[in-house]
Amino acid sequence: SQQVFGFEACAANLVKAQATTVLADLPVSVIKSGMLGxxxxxxxxxxxxxxxxxxxxxxxxxxxxxxANSGGSLGDEQTLVAAFRKLLPYAT
Structure with a gap:
């Protein structure tokens, strides 16, 4: 209850299926990403x-x-930072 000891991210194909379904179904006026994992x-x-x-x-x-707020790691920070740089050009 005090910190993150681990996590399991959803598979990319599941996240993609969810995202494309919502984008096809609803008018999306803004997108915010959080922990992509x-x-x-x-x-x-x-x-x-x-x-x-x-x-x-x-x-x-x-x-x-x-x-995490409690200080637990949510992935390999160096690898994730490098990957997030790919998303920066799309951020507003």
Whole structure:
């Protein structure tokens, strides 16, 4: 109850399926990412932007969660930081 001891991220294909379903179903006026958990998830989100699956001009808030408030690590920080740099050009 005091800190994060581990986590298990969703697979990138599941996250992509969820994102594309919502984008097709609802008018999305802004997107905010939180803990993406893996470089595969970050790469997948970058690809959604690059492939224009996410409409051009949709505001995107990049919130690169790397460490829990309690101090527990949420992934390999160096690898995740490098991957998040791919998303920076899409952030508003």
């Amino acid at each position: 893996t470089t595969d998830n970050i790469t997948m989100l970058t690809q959604l932007f690059a492939d224009a699956i996410i409409q051009a001009g949709t505001p995107f808030v990049l919130d690169p969660v790397l460490v």
